[in-house]
Amino acid sequence: MRKKKSNELLTEVELEFMNELWALGEGTVRDVLDRLPEGRDLAYTSAATILRILEQKEFVTSRKDGKSHVFIPSLGKDAYQTRSLKDLSMKLFDDTPVSLVARLVNDDELTDEALGTIRALVDRRLKNDTG
Numbered sequence: 001m002r003k004k005k006s007n008e009l010l011t012e013v014e015l016e017f018m019n020e021l022w023a024l025g026e027g028t029v030r031d032v033l034d035r036l037p038e039g040r041d042l043a044y045t046s047a048a049t050i051l052r053i054l055e056q057k058e059f060v061t062s063r064k065d066g067k068s069h070v071f072i073p074s075l076g077k078d079a080y081q082t083r084s085l086k087d088l089s090m091k092l093f094d095d096t097p098v099s100l101v102a103r104l105v106n107d108d109e110l111t112d113e114a115l116g117t118i119r120a121l122v123d124r125r126l127k128n129d130t131g
Contacts, residue, residue, distance in 0.1 A: 008057055009087060010080070017050050018059060018073065018080070026072040028065075 010018060020035045021027055027035075029048045036042065051071050054060045059080075062069045085100070093099040104110070105118065 013050060014054055021071060021073050022077040026070050028068045028070055
């Protein structure tokens with residue numbers, strides 16, 4: 001099996017596992033399985049395979065702890081969010097972040113409170129860039 005590039009995006013199930021590892025900081029297969037939603041019927045071997053794939057993709061590293069492997073995220077959630085947004089901006093918004101933000105703020109379901117928070121974030125960024 002060829003080694004995959006570390007700059008790939010996660011599949012839905014891989015992201016589900018990474019979210020649990022980010023929340024845990026590090027964990028075994030059992031730790032991750034225990035955090036999945038009730039009714040999420042996944043065999044231990046399937047979960048172990050998913051974590052090994054994440055290791056091959058270089059999203060996690062592992063260390064041996066007794067008979068278990070402990071998996072540690074090698075990419076932070078913030079860094080992955082940035083990577084995903086850049087990919088989304090490039091593929092869906094013609095590599096124009098303004099279009100992505102415009103689509104977001106024009107969403108009718110966005111509350112006035114959320115818009116106010118976005119405005120404060122933009123104002124703070126502008127102040128920091130010019131201040």
